[in-house]
Amino acid sequence: MFRILVSDAISEEGLAPLLNAEHIEVVQKKVSDVEEYLDQFDALLVRSATKVTEELLAKMKSLKIVGRAGVGVDNIDVDAATKYGVVVINAPDGNTISTAEHTFAMMAALVRHIPQAHVSVKSREWNRSAFVGSELYGKHLGVIGFGRIGSEVAKRARAFGMKVHVYDPFLTKARAEKIGVEPCTLDEVLSVSDIITVHTPLTKETKGLLGPKNLAKTKKGVYLINCARGGIMDEQALVAFLENGHVAGVALDVFEQEPPGDHPLLAFDNVIVTPHLGASTVEAQLHVATQVAEEVLKFLEGKPVTSSINLPTLSKEVYEKIQSFYNLAKKMGTVASQYMVEPVQEIAITYSGTVADLETTFITRSLLAGFLKPRVASTVNEVNAAMIAKERGIVFGEKFSTNSEGYANSIALTIYGEKQTFTIKGTHIPNYGDRIVHFNGFAIDFAPEGHLLYIQHHDKPGMIGQVGKILGDHQVNIATMQVGRQAVGGKAIMMLSLDKPLADSIVEKLSEVTDIESVKKIEV
Ligand SMILES: NC(=O)c1ccc[n+]([C@@H]2O[C@H](COP(=O)([O-])OP(=O)(O)OC[C@H]3O[C@@H](n4cnc5c(N)ncnc54)[C@H](O)[C@@H]3O)[C@@H](O)[C@H]2O)c1
Numbered sequence: 001m002f003r004i005l006v007s008d009a010i011s012e013e014g015l016a017p018l019l020n021a022e023h024i025e026v027v028q029k030k031v032s033d034v035e036e037y038l039d040q041f042d043a044l045l046v047r048s049a050t051k052v053t054e055e056l057l058a059k060m061k062s063l064k065i066v067g068r069a070g071v072g073v074d075n076i077d078v079d080a081a082t083k084y085g086v087v088v089i090n091a092p093d094g095n096t097i098s099t100a101e102h103t104f105a106m107m108a109a110l111v112r113h114i115p116q117a118h119v120s121v122k123s124r125e126w127n128r129s130a131f132v133g134s135e136l137y138g139k140h141l142g143v144i145g146f147g148r149i150g151s152e153v154a155k156r157a158r159a160f161g162m163k164v165h166v167y168d169p170f171l172t173k174a175r176a177e178k179i180g181v182e183p184c185t186l187d188e189v190l191s192v193s194d195i196i197t198v199h200t201p202l203t204k205e206t207k208g209l210l211g212p213k214n215l216a217k218t219k220k221g222v223y224l225i226n227c228a229r230g231g232i233m234d235e236q237a238l239v240a241f242l243e244n245g246h247v248a249g250v251a252l253d254v255f256e257q258e259p260p261g262d263h264p265l266l267a268f269d270n271v272i273v274t275p276h277l278g279a280s281t282v283e284a285q286l287h288v289a290t291q292v293a294e295e296v297l298k299f300l301e302g303k304p305v306t307s308s309i310n311l312p313t314l315s316k317e318v319y320e321k322i323q324s325f326y327n328l329a330k331k332m333g334t335v336a337s338q339y340m341v342e343p344v345q346e347i348a349i350t351y352s353g354t355v356a357d358l359e360t361t362f363i364t365r366s367l368l369a370g371f372l373k374p375r376v377a378s379t380v381n382e383v384n385a386a387m388i389a390k391e392r393g394i395v396f397g398e399k400f401s402t403n404s405e406g407y408a409n410s411i412a413l414t415i416y417g418e419k420q421t422f423t424i425k426g427t428h429i430p431n432y433g434d435r436i437v438h439f440n441g442f443a444i445d446f447a448p449e450g451h452l453l454y455i456q457h458h459d460k461p462g463m464i465g466q467v468g469k470i471l472g473d474h475q476v477n478i479a480t481m482q483v484g485r486q487a488v489g490g491k492a493i494m495m496l497s498l499d500k501p502l503a504d505s506i507v508e509k510l511s512e513v514t515d516i517e518s519v520k521k522i523e524v
Protein backbone atom coordinates (compact mmCIF):
# COMPACT_ATOMS: atom_id res chain seq x y z
CA MET A 1 0.00 0.00 0.00
CA PHE A 2 1.34 3.43 -0.98
CA ARG A 3 0.16 6.69 0.55
CA ILE A 4 0.07 9.89 -1.52
CA LEU A 5 -0.35 13.42 -0.21
CA VAL A 6 -1.97 15.89 -2.63
CA SER A 7 -1.34 19.23 -0.94
CA ASP A 8 -2.50 21.74 -3.62
CA ALA A 9 -5.69 22.09 -5.68
CA ILE A 10 -5.19 19.45 -8.37
CA SER A 11 -7.89 18.31 -10.81
CA GLU A 12 -9.82 15.42 -9.23
CA GLU A 13 -10.55 13.98 -12.68
CA GLY A 14 -6.84 14.05 -13.52
CA LEU A 15 -6.02 12.20 -10.31
CA ALA A 16 -8.27 9.30 -11.37
CA PRO A 17 -5.39 6.88 -12.15
CA LEU A 18 -4.30 7.20 -8.50
CA LEU A 19 -7.76 7.39 -6.96
CA ASN A 20 -8.77 4.20 -8.79
CA ALA A 21 -5.63 2.21 -7.98
CA GLU A 22 -6.27 -0.44 -5.33
CA HIS A 23 -2.87 -0.32 -3.67
CA ILE A 24 -2.89 3.49 -3.26
CA GLU A 25 -4.41 5.77 -0.64
CA VAL A 26 -4.74 9.42 -1.72
CA VAL A 27 -4.93 12.07 1.03
CA GLN A 28 -6.00 15.53 -0.23
CA LYS A 29 -4.91 17.85 2.57
CA LYS A 30 -2.54 20.73 3.20
CA VAL A 31 0.89 19.88 4.63
CA SER A 32 -0.01 21.78 7.82
CA ASP A 33 -3.03 19.49 8.33
CA VAL A 34 -0.99 16.27 8.33
CA GLU A 35 2.10 17.47 10.24
CA GLU A 36 1.99 14.55 12.68
CA TYR A 37 2.10 11.84 10.02
CA LEU A 38 4.19 13.42 7.26
CA ASP A 39 6.66 10.53 7.55
CA GLN A 40 4.07 8.09 6.19
CA PHE A 41 3.71 9.42 2.64
CA ASP A 42 5.44 7.75 -0.30
CA ALA A 43 4.57 10.51 -2.79
CA LEU A 44 3.71 14.20 -2.69
CA LEU A 45 1.74 15.98 -5.43
CA VAL A 46 1.87 19.78 -5.59
CA ARG A 47 1.29 22.82 -7.80
CA SER A 48 3.14 26.07 -7.05
CA ALA A 49 1.57 26.82 -3.66
CA THR A 50 3.23 24.15 -1.51
CA LYS A 51 6.84 24.99 -0.78
CA VAL A 52 8.77 21.73 -0.86
CA THR A 53 11.67 22.85 1.30
CA GLU A 54 14.57 20.84 2.71
CA GLU A 55 12.83 21.04 6.10
CA LEU A 56 9.67 19.43 4.71
CA LEU A 57 11.67 16.78 2.84
CA ALA A 58 13.54 15.91 6.04
CA LYS A 59 10.21 15.28 7.79
CA MET A 60 8.80 13.15 4.96
CA LYS A 61 11.00 10.18 5.70
CA SER A 62 9.19 7.67 3.45
CA LEU A 63 8.96 10.07 0.51
CA LYS A 64 10.11 8.65 -2.82
CA ILE A 65 8.71 11.06 -5.38
CA VAL A 66 7.42 14.63 -5.69
CA GLY A 67 5.08 15.26 -8.62
CA ARG A 68 4.63 18.87 -9.76
CA ALA A 69 1.34 19.27 -11.65
CA GLY A 70 2.77 22.01 -13.84
CA VAL A 71 6.08 23.21 -15.29
CA GLY A 72 8.04 25.38 -12.86
CA VAL A 73 9.76 23.58 -10.00
CA ASP A 74 11.04 26.72 -8.29
CA ASN A 75 8.82 25.93 -5.29
CA ILE A 76 10.70 22.63 -4.88
CA ASP A 77 14.22 22.40 -3.45
CA VAL A 78 15.37 19.97 -6.14
CA ASP A 79 18.93 19.79 -4.74
CA ALA A 80 17.58 18.81 -1.33
CA ALA A 81 15.23 16.26 -2.94
CA THR A 82 18.20 14.81 -4.82
CA LYS A 83 20.19 14.67 -1.59
CA TYR A 84 17.39 12.70 0.07
CA GLY A 85 17.05 10.40 -2.95
CA VAL A 86 13.61 11.73 -3.83
CA VAL A 87 12.67 11.81 -7.52
CA VAL A 88 11.13 15.08 -8.75
CA ILE A 89 8.89 14.98 -11.81
CA ASN A 90 6.81 17.64 -13.51
CA ALA A 91 4.21 17.89 -16.27
CA PRO A 92 6.22 19.92 -18.76
CA ASP A 93 3.74 20.48 -21.57
CA GLY A 94 0.27 20.06 -20.06
CA ASN A 95 -0.27 23.81 -19.59
CA THR A 96 1.69 25.21 -22.55
CA ILE A 97 -1.31 26.15 -24.67
CA SER A 98 -3.22 27.67 -21.76
CA THR A 99 -0.26 29.84 -20.79
CA ALA A 100 0.40 30.90 -24.39
CA GLU A 101 -3.29 31.83 -24.73
CA HIS A 102 -3.18 33.73 -21.43
CA THR A 103 -0.14 35.65 -22.68
CA PHE A 104 -2.04 36.53 -25.80
CA ALA A 105 -5.11 37.56 -23.82
CA MET A 106 -2.85 39.81 -21.72
CA MET A 107 -1.28 41.26 -24.88
CA ALA A 108 -4.65 42.13 -26.40
CA ALA A 109 -5.94 43.47 -23.08
CA LEU A 110 -2.80 45.58 -22.66
CA VAL A 111 -2.82 47.33 -26.04
CA ARG A 112 -6.63 47.82 -26.07
CA HIS A 113 -6.85 48.84 -22.37
CA ILE A 114 -9.61 46.28 -21.81
CA PRO A 115 -9.30 45.94 -18.00
CA GLN A 116 -9.29 49.72 -17.51
CA ALA A 117 -12.24 50.20 -19.89
CA HIS A 118 -14.09 47.41 -18.13
CA VAL A 119 -13.68 49.07 -14.74
CA SER A 120 -14.75 52.42 -16.22
CA VAL A 121 -17.98 51.08 -17.76
CA LYS A 122 -18.78 49.17 -14.55
CA SER A 123 -18.41 52.51 -12.75
CA ARG A 124 -21.23 53.81 -14.98
CA GLU A 125 -18.82 55.88 -17.18
CA TRP A 126 -18.90 55.96 -20.99
CA ASN A 127 -15.50 57.44 -21.90
CA ARG A 128 -14.60 56.10 -25.34
CA SER A 129 -11.79 58.60 -26.02
CA ALA A 130 -9.86 57.56 -22.87
CA PHE A 131 -9.24 54.05 -24.15
CA VAL A 132 -7.93 54.41 -27.68
CA GLY A 133 -5.61 51.47 -28.23
CA SER A 134 -3.30 50.17 -30.94
CA GLU A 135 -3.45 47.22 -33.32
CA LEU A 136 -1.28 44.15 -32.93
CA TYR A 137 -1.19 43.75 -36.72
CA GLY A 138 2.18 44.80 -38.14
CA LYS A 139 3.75 45.33 -34.70
CA HIS A 140 7.13 43.90 -33.70
CA LEU A 141 6.87 41.29 -30.95
CA GLY A 142 10.02 40.34 -29.03
CA VAL A 143 9.91 36.84 -27.53
CA ILE A 144 12.60 36.17 -24.93
CA GLY A 145 12.82 32.44 -24.24
CA PHE A 146 11.69 30.32 -27.14
CA GLY A 147 10.72 27.04 -25.53
CA ARG A 148 7.29 25.46 -25.42
CA ILE A 149 5.30 28.55 -24.44
CA GLY A 150 7.44 31.13 -26.26
CA SER A 151 7.06 29.27 -29.54
CA GLU A 152 3.27 28.89 -29.13
CA VAL A 153 3.02 32.64 -28.47
CA ALA A 154 5.07 33.29 -31.62
CA LYS A 155 2.74 31.11 -33.72
CA ARG A 156 -0.28 33.07 -32.51
CA ALA A 157 1.49 36.39 -33.09
CA ARG A 158 2.20 35.45 -36.69
CA ALA A 159 -1.47 34.60 -37.19
CA PHE A 160 -2.20 38.16 -36.01
CA GLY A 161 0.17 39.56 -38.64
CA MET A 162 2.88 40.52 -36.15
CA LYS A 163 6.62 40.45 -36.89
CA VAL A 164 8.27 38.12 -34.39
CA HIS A 165 11.85 38.55 -33.10
CA VAL A 166 13.20 35.81 -30.92
CA TYR A 167 16.03 35.69 -28.38
CA ASP A 168 17.00 32.35 -26.85
CA PRO A 169 20.72 31.53 -26.47
CA PHE A 170 19.93 27.80 -26.51
CA LEU A 171 17.80 27.85 -29.65
CA THR A 172 19.39 25.79 -32.42
CA LYS A 173 19.39 27.04 -35.99
CA ALA A 174 17.57 23.88 -37.09
CA ARG A 175 14.68 24.42 -34.64
CA ALA A 176 14.45 28.11 -35.50
CA GLU A 177 14.23 27.26 -39.20
CA LYS A 178 11.62 24.57 -38.54
CA ILE A 179 9.40 27.05 -36.70
CA GLY A 180 10.20 29.77 -39.23
CA VAL A 181 11.77 32.39 -36.96
CA GLU A 182 14.99 34.33 -37.23
CA PRO A 183 17.03 34.16 -34.01
CA CYS A 184 18.22 37.59 -32.83
CA THR A 185 20.55 38.90 -30.15
CA LEU A 186 19.01 40.20 -26.95
CA ASP A 187 19.94 43.76 -27.92
CA GLU A 188 18.21 43.39 -31.29
CA VAL A 189 15.02 42.16 -29.64
CA LEU A 190 15.15 44.97 -27.09
CA SER A 191 15.68 47.72 -29.63
CA VAL A 192 13.22 46.63 -32.33
CA SER A 193 10.19 45.40 -30.37
CA ASP A 194 6.94 47.26 -29.71
CA ILE A 195 5.90 44.51 -27.28
CA ILE A 196 8.24 42.21 -25.35
CA THR A 197 7.11 38.99 -23.69
CA VAL A 198 9.36 36.78 -21.54
CA HIS A 199 9.11 32.97 -21.45
CA THR A 200 12.29 31.78 -19.76
CA PRO A 201 12.64 29.93 -16.48
CA LEU A 202 13.81 32.05 -13.53
CA THR A 203 17.53 31.30 -13.27
CA LYS A 204 20.66 33.12 -12.13
CA GLU A 205 20.98 34.38 -15.72
CA THR A 206 17.36 35.45 -16.21
CA LYS A 207 16.78 37.06 -12.79
CA GLY A 208 16.48 40.78 -13.50
CA LEU A 209 17.03 40.19 -17.24
CA LEU A 210 14.76 43.15 -17.89
CA GLY A 211 16.42 45.49 -15.40
CA PRO A 212 17.46 49.17 -15.72
CA LYS A 213 20.25 48.51 -18.26
CA ASN A 214 18.20 46.44 -20.69
CA LEU A 215 15.00 48.47 -20.24
CA ALA A 216 16.97 51.52 -21.35
CA LYS A 217 17.65 49.71 -24.64
CA THR A 218 13.94 49.27 -25.40
CA LYS A 219 11.83 51.58 -27.60
CA LYS A 220 10.03 54.41 -25.85
CA GLY A 221 6.40 53.33 -25.54
CA VAL A 222 7.21 49.63 -25.30
CA TYR A 223 4.69 47.20 -23.75
CA LEU A 224 6.01 44.40 -21.51
CA ILE A 225 4.43 41.06 -20.58
CA ASN A 226 5.54 38.53 -17.96
CA CYS A 227 3.53 35.32 -17.78
CA ALA A 228 6.63 33.27 -16.91
CA ARG A 229 8.15 33.94 -13.50
CA GLY A 230 8.27 36.93 -11.20
CA GLY A 231 11.77 38.39 -11.06
CA ILE A 232 12.67 37.98 -14.74
CA MET A 233 11.56 41.61 -14.97
CA ASP A 234 13.09 43.65 -12.16
CA GLU A 235 10.00 45.08 -10.43
CA GLN A 236 11.77 48.17 -9.06
CA ALA A 237 13.10 48.99 -12.52
CA LEU A 238 9.58 48.59 -13.95
CA VAL A 239 8.29 51.16 -11.46
CA ALA A 240 11.00 53.63 -12.53
CA PHE A 241 10.41 53.11 -16.27
CA LEU A 242 6.63 53.43 -15.83
CA GLU A 243 7.09 56.61 -13.80
CA ASN A 244 9.28 58.24 -16.43
CA GLY A 245 6.83 57.21 -19.19
CA HIS A 246 9.34 55.09 -21.14
CA VAL A 247 7.23 51.95 -20.73
CA ALA A 248 3.66 52.33 -22.03
CA GLY A 249 2.19 49.43 -20.13
CA VAL A 250 2.95 46.18 -18.34
CA ALA A 251 0.99 42.93 -18.05
CA LEU A 252 1.95 40.66 -15.19
CA ASP A 253 0.64 37.22 -14.28
CA VAL A 254 3.54 36.51 -11.92
CA PHE A 255 5.38 38.40 -9.18
CA GLU A 256 8.61 38.18 -7.23
CA GLN A 257 6.47 37.60 -4.12
CA GLU A 258 3.09 35.91 -4.56
CA PRO A 259 0.69 37.31 -3.58
CA PRO A 260 2.36 40.71 -4.18
CA GLY A 261 0.58 42.49 -1.34
CA ASP A 262 0.51 46.27 -1.55
CA HIS A 263 3.06 46.48 -4.36
CA PRO A 264 3.84 49.91 -5.94
CA LEU A 265 3.29 48.40 -9.41
CA LEU A 266 -0.38 47.86 -8.59
CA ALA A 267 -0.88 51.63 -8.30
CA PHE A 268 -0.28 52.22 -12.04
CA ASP A 269 -3.35 52.34 -14.29
CA ASN A 270 -1.30 50.98 -17.18
CA VAL A 271 -0.21 47.88 -15.26
CA ILE A 272 -2.65 45.03 -15.71
CA VAL A 273 -2.41 41.94 -13.53
CA THR A 274 -3.76 38.44 -12.97
CA PRO A 275 -3.06 36.19 -9.96
CA HIS A 276 -0.79 33.58 -11.64
CA LEU A 277 -3.56 32.29 -13.89
CA GLY A 278 -1.49 31.13 -16.88
CA ALA A 279 -2.21 27.46 -16.25
CA SER A 280 -5.62 27.94 -14.70
CA THR A 281 -7.89 26.37 -17.30
CA VAL A 282 -9.95 23.23 -16.96
CA GLU A 283 -8.01 21.69 -19.84
CA ALA A 284 -4.51 22.51 -18.54
CA GLN A 285 -5.35 21.33 -15.04
CA LEU A 286 -6.74 18.06 -16.37
CA HIS A 287 -3.64 17.53 -18.55
CA VAL A 288 -1.06 18.28 -15.86
CA ALA A 289 -2.89 16.29 -13.18
CA THR A 290 -3.28 13.28 -15.49
CA GLN A 291 0.37 13.48 -16.53
CA VAL A 292 1.76 13.49 -12.97
CA ALA A 293 -0.79 10.98 -11.69
CA GLU A 294 0.16 8.49 -14.42
CA GLU A 295 3.87 9.09 -13.90
CA VAL A 296 3.67 8.71 -10.11
CA LEU A 297 1.69 5.50 -10.52
CA LYS A 298 4.28 4.12 -12.95
CA PHE A 299 7.08 5.08 -10.57
CA LEU A 300 5.45 3.40 -7.57
CA GLU A 301 4.96 0.28 -9.71
CA GLY A 302 8.70 0.24 -10.40
CA LYS A 303 8.44 1.43 -14.01
CA PRO A 304 10.55 4.23 -15.52
CA VAL A 305 9.36 7.84 -15.42
CA THR A 306 9.76 10.07 -18.45
CA SER A 307 9.64 13.59 -17.03
CA SER A 308 12.07 13.54 -14.15
CA ILE A 309 13.97 16.66 -13.18
CA ASN A 310 16.71 14.83 -11.28
CA LEU A 311 16.96 11.45 -13.05
CA PRO A 312 18.02 10.72 -16.63
CA THR A 313 14.87 10.39 -18.72
CA LEU A 314 14.19 6.90 -20.08
CA SER A 315 11.53 5.66 -22.43
CA LYS A 316 9.81 2.34 -21.67
CA GLU A 317 11.70 0.71 -24.57
CA VAL A 318 15.08 1.94 -23.34
CA TYR A 319 14.27 0.92 -19.77
CA GLU A 320 13.38 -2.60 -20.88
CA LYS A 321 16.70 -2.88 -22.71
CA ILE A 322 18.84 -1.65 -19.84
CA GLN A 323 16.95 -3.27 -16.97
CA SER A 324 19.10 -6.44 -16.80
CA PHE A 325 22.31 -4.42 -16.83
CA TYR A 326 20.91 -1.99 -14.33
CA ASN A 327 20.32 -4.91 -11.92
CA LEU A 328 23.70 -6.50 -12.66
CA ALA A 329 25.50 -3.19 -12.10
CA LYS A 330 23.79 -2.63 -8.75
CA LYS A 331 24.82 -6.09 -7.56
CA MET A 332 28.39 -5.58 -8.77
CA GLY A 333 28.58 -2.26 -6.91
CA THR A 334 27.30 -3.94 -3.74
CA VAL A 335 29.80 -6.80 -4.00
CA ALA A 336 32.73 -4.47 -4.75
CA SER A 337 31.87 -2.14 -1.88
CA GLN A 338 31.92 -4.97 0.67
CA TYR A 339 35.17 -6.32 -0.70
CA MET A 340 36.87 -2.88 -0.62
CA VAL A 341 36.37 -1.97 3.02
CA GLU A 342 38.59 1.12 2.77
CA PRO A 343 38.37 4.67 1.38
CA VAL A 344 37.97 4.67 -2.37
CA GLN A 345 39.03 7.50 -4.69
CA GLU A 346 38.03 6.32 -8.12
CA ILE A 347 35.69 3.91 -9.88
CA ALA A 348 36.40 3.24 -13.55
CA ILE A 349 33.63 1.45 -15.44
CA THR A 350 34.06 -0.20 -18.83
CA TYR A 351 31.01 -1.26 -20.80
CA SER A 352 31.72 -3.80 -23.54
CA GLY A 353 29.69 -5.62 -26.18
CA THR A 354 25.93 -5.05 -26.46
CA VAL A 355 25.68 -3.00 -23.26
CA ALA A 356 28.12 -0.43 -24.67
CA ASP A 357 25.49 0.63 -27.21
CA LEU A 358 22.83 1.32 -24.57
CA GLU A 359 22.01 4.38 -22.43
CA THR A 360 24.58 3.71 -19.68
CA THR A 361 24.08 6.82 -17.49
CA PHE A 362 21.33 5.07 -15.60
CA ILE A 363 23.33 1.83 -15.31
CA THR A 364 26.28 3.76 -13.88
CA ARG A 365 24.05 5.48 -11.33
CA SER A 366 22.67 2.09 -10.34
CA LEU A 367 26.21 0.76 -9.90
CA LEU A 368 27.18 3.75 -7.77
CA ALA A 369 24.05 3.34 -5.65
CA GLY A 370 24.92 -0.32 -5.08
CA PHE A 371 28.48 0.66 -4.15
CA LEU A 372 27.51 3.47 -1.80
CA LYS A 373 24.60 1.75 -0.05
CA PRO A 374 26.71 -0.31 2.36
CA ARG A 375 28.72 2.83 3.22
CA VAL A 376 26.20 5.60 3.85
CA ALA A 377 23.54 5.84 6.51
CA SER A 378 21.12 7.93 4.45
CA THR A 379 19.00 6.79 1.51
CA VAL A 380 21.08 6.27 -1.58
CA ASN A 381 19.57 5.47 -4.95
CA GLU A 382 19.89 6.38 -8.63
CA VAL A 383 18.69 9.91 -7.88
CA ASN A 384 21.43 10.94 -5.48
CA ALA A 385 24.21 8.38 -6.08
CA ALA A 386 26.31 10.62 -8.33
CA MET A 387 25.95 13.53 -5.91
CA ILE A 388 26.90 11.42 -2.87
CA ALA A 389 29.90 9.94 -4.73
CA LYS A 390 31.06 13.47 -5.52
CA GLU A 391 30.54 14.61 -1.92
CA ARG A 392 32.71 11.72 -0.78
CA GLY A 393 35.45 12.56 -3.24
CA ILE A 394 34.86 9.47 -5.41
CA VAL A 395 35.59 10.16 -9.05
CA PHE A 396 33.83 7.91 -11.54
CA GLY A 397 34.03 7.56 -15.30
CA GLU A 398 32.70 5.39 -18.10
CA LYS A 399 34.61 3.81 -20.99
CA PHE A 400 33.22 1.83 -23.88
CA SER A 401 34.85 -1.08 -25.68
CA THR A 402 33.93 -3.30 -28.57
CA ASN A 403 36.13 -6.08 -27.15
CA SER A 404 34.05 -8.03 -24.62
CA GLU A 405 36.51 -10.95 -24.54
CA GLY A 406 34.13 -13.71 -25.54
CA TYR A 407 31.07 -12.43 -23.65
CA ALA A 408 28.11 -10.94 -25.50
CA ASN A 409 28.22 -8.12 -22.96
CA SER A 410 30.21 -7.21 -19.90
CA ILE A 411 30.60 -4.55 -17.26
CA ALA A 412 34.09 -4.24 -15.76
CA LEU A 413 35.01 -2.15 -12.74
CA THR A 414 38.36 -1.07 -11.47
CA ILE A 415 38.17 0.46 -8.04
CA TYR A 416 41.12 2.45 -6.76
CA GLY A 417 41.28 2.49 -2.98
CA GLU A 418 43.82 3.91 -0.55
CA LYS A 419 45.55 0.55 -0.08
CA GLN A 420 44.63 -1.58 -3.06
CA THR A 421 43.05 -1.71 -6.48
CA PHE A 422 40.18 -4.12 -7.04
CA THR A 423 38.77 -5.41 -10.30
CA ILE A 424 35.52 -7.20 -11.01
CA LYS A 425 33.76 -8.10 -14.23
CA GLY A 426 30.17 -9.27 -14.73
CA THR A 427 27.95 -10.33 -17.57
CA HIS A 428 24.23 -10.85 -18.04
CA ILE A 429 23.17 -14.05 -19.82
CA PRO A 430 19.55 -13.83 -21.06
CA ASN A 431 17.28 -16.54 -19.54
CA TYR A 432 20.11 -17.57 -17.20
CA GLY A 433 21.04 -14.60 -15.07
CA ASP A 434 23.88 -12.45 -13.81
CA ARG A 435 27.36 -13.91 -13.47
CA ILE A 436 30.59 -12.52 -12.09
CA VAL A 437 33.32 -13.85 -14.36
CA HIS A 438 36.39 -12.08 -12.98
CA PHE A 439 37.05 -11.24 -9.38
CA ASN A 440 40.17 -9.61 -8.01
CA GLY A 441 42.38 -10.94 -10.82
CA PHE A 442 40.87 -14.46 -10.83
CA ALA A 443 38.72 -15.99 -13.55
CA ILE A 444 35.67 -17.42 -11.78
CA ASP A 445 31.94 -17.84 -12.40
CA PHE A 446 29.34 -17.15 -9.72
CA ALA A 447 25.92 -15.53 -9.33
CA PRO A 448 26.11 -12.26 -7.33
CA GLU A 449 23.20 -13.16 -5.05
CA GLY A 450 22.37 -14.03 -1.47
CA HIS A 451 24.85 -14.74 1.33
CA LEU A 452 28.28 -14.97 -0.28
CA LEU A 453 31.56 -15.90 1.34
CA TYR A 454 34.84 -15.00 -0.33
CA ILE A 455 37.99 -16.83 0.71
CA GLN A 456 41.47 -16.18 -0.67
CA HIS A 457 44.00 -18.90 0.04
CA HIS A 458 46.99 -20.85 -1.25
CA ASP A 459 46.20 -23.50 -3.84
CA LYS A 460 46.81 -26.63 -1.75
CA PRO A 461 45.01 -29.94 -1.30
CA GLY A 462 42.56 -30.04 1.61
CA MET A 463 41.56 -26.35 1.67
CA ILE A 464 38.00 -26.99 0.51
CA GLY A 465 37.67 -29.77 3.07
CA GLN A 466 38.80 -27.53 5.96
CA VAL A 467 36.37 -24.78 4.99
CA GLY A 468 33.53 -27.28 4.55
CA LYS A 469 34.22 -28.78 7.97
CA ILE A 470 34.15 -25.46 9.82
CA LEU A 471 30.92 -24.43 8.15
CA GLY A 472 29.37 -27.87 8.68
CA ASP A 473 30.35 -27.84 12.37
CA HIS A 474 28.33 -24.60 12.68
CA GLN A 475 25.33 -25.94 10.76
CA VAL A 476 25.95 -23.63 7.80
CA ASN A 477 24.89 -25.24 4.55
CA ILE A 478 26.80 -24.45 1.34
CA ALA A 479 24.49 -23.90 -1.64
CA THR A 480 27.16 -23.45 -4.32
CA MET A 481 30.92 -23.18 -4.42
CA GLN A 482 33.12 -21.80 -7.19
CA VAL A 483 36.90 -21.89 -7.19
CA GLY A 484 39.56 -20.15 -9.22
CA ARG A 485 43.34 -19.90 -9.17
CA GLN A 486 46.06 -17.94 -10.87
CA ALA A 487 48.55 -20.86 -11.17
CA VAL A 488 48.92 -24.38 -9.82
CA GLY A 489 50.07 -24.01 -6.20
CA GLY A 490 49.67 -20.20 -6.36
CA LYS A 491 47.01 -17.86 -5.08
CA ALA A 492 43.46 -19.20 -5.25
CA ILE A 493 39.96 -18.10 -4.32
CA MET A 494 36.66 -19.72 -3.34
CA MET A 495 33.30 -18.00 -3.63
CA LEU A 496 30.64 -19.83 -1.63
CA SER A 497 26.95 -19.16 -1.57
CA LEU A 498 25.45 -20.03 1.82
CA ASP A 499 21.91 -20.72 2.97
CA LYS A 500 22.12 -18.17 5.78
CA PRO A 501 24.23 -15.18 6.82
CA LEU A 502 27.49 -16.09 8.56
CA ALA A 503 28.28 -15.08 12.15
CA ASP A 504 31.46 -13.00 12.57
CA SER A 505 32.87 -15.64 14.94
CA ILE A 506 32.86 -18.22 12.09
CA VAL A 507 34.56 -15.72 9.77
CA GLU A 508 37.29 -15.37 12.42
CA LYS A 509 37.67 -19.17 12.71
CA LEU A 510 38.08 -19.48 8.94
CA SER A 511 40.65 -16.64 8.92
CA GLU A 512 42.75 -18.57 11.44
CA VAL A 513 43.20 -21.57 9.08
CA THR A 514 46.79 -21.82 7.84
CA ASP A 515 47.04 -20.87 4.16
CA ILE A 516 43.82 -18.85 4.20
CA GLU A 517 44.81 -15.23 3.48
CA SER A 518 41.52 -13.44 3.75
CA VAL A 519 37.83 -14.12 4.37
CA LYS A 520 35.02 -11.70 3.55
CA LYS A 521 31.27 -11.97 3.93
CA ILE A 522 29.33 -10.35 1.12
CA GLU A 523 25.57 -9.83 1.30
CA VAL A 524 23.75 -9.06 -1.95
N1 LIG B 1 2.06 31.79 -15.62
C1 LIG B 1 1.91 30.49 -15.51
O1 LIG B 1 0.95 30.02 -14.91
C2 LIG B 1 2.90 29.58 -16.14
C3 LIG B 1 2.47 28.36 -16.66
C4 LIG B 1 3.41 27.51 -17.26
C5 LIG B 1 4.73 27.90 -17.30
N2 LIG B 1 5.12 29.06 -16.76
C6 LIG B 1 6.51 29.51 -16.82
O2 LIG B 1 6.79 29.88 -18.18
C7 LIG B 1 8.17 29.76 -18.44
C8 LIG B 1 8.39 29.03 -19.75
O3 LIG B 1 7.87 27.73 -19.68
P1 LIG B 1 8.11 26.69 -20.90
O4 LIG B 1 7.25 25.51 -20.62
O5 LIG B 1 8.00 27.37 -22.19
O6 LIG B 1 9.62 26.33 -20.63
P2 LIG B 1 10.68 25.76 -21.69
O7 LIG B 1 11.74 25.11 -20.87
O8 LIG B 1 10.01 25.00 -22.75
O9 LIG B 1 11.28 27.09 -22.34
C9 LIG B 1 12.15 27.96 -21.67
C10 LIG B 1 13.06 28.55 -22.71
O10 LIG B 1 13.84 29.57 -22.11
C11 LIG B 1 15.11 29.54 -22.71
N3 LIG B 1 16.10 30.23 -21.87
C12 LIG B 1 16.74 29.75 -20.78
N4 LIG B 1 17.59 30.70 -20.33
C13 LIG B 1 17.46 31.77 -21.13
C14 LIG B 1 18.07 33.05 -21.16
N5 LIG B 1 19.00 33.40 -20.27
N6 LIG B 1 17.70 33.93 -22.12
C15 LIG B 1 16.75 33.58 -23.03
N7 LIG B 1 16.16 32.36 -23.07
C16 LIG B 1 16.50 31.47 -22.12
C17 LIG B 1 15.40 28.06 -22.87
O11 LIG B 1 16.39 27.81 -23.85
C18 LIG B 1 14.04 27.53 -23.29
O12 LIG B 1 13.93 27.46 -24.69
C19 LIG B 1 8.74 29.08 -17.20
O13 LIG B 1 9.28 30.06 -16.35
C20 LIG B 1 7.53 28.44 -16.55
O14 LIG B 1 7.73 28.23 -15.18
C21 LIG B 1 4.22 29.93 -16.21
Ligand SMILES: O=C(O)[C@H](O)COP(=O)(O)O
Pocket residue numbers: 047048049069070071072073095276278279280
Ligand atom coordinates in the same frame (compact mmCIF):
# COMPACT_ATOMS: atom_id res chain seq x y z
O1 LIG C 1 4.95 26.58 -13.74
C1 LIG C 1 3.76 26.37 -13.94
O2 LIG C 1 3.31 25.31 -14.39
C2 LIG C 1 2.83 27.51 -13.72
O3 LIG C 1 3.44 28.54 -13.07
C3 LIG C 1 1.52 27.11 -13.12
O4 LIG C 1 1.54 27.10 -11.71
P1 LIG C 1 0.23 26.60 -10.93
O5 LIG C 1 0.16 25.13 -11.10
O6 LIG C 1 0.41 26.99 -9.49
O7 LIG C 1 -0.94 27.29 -11.56
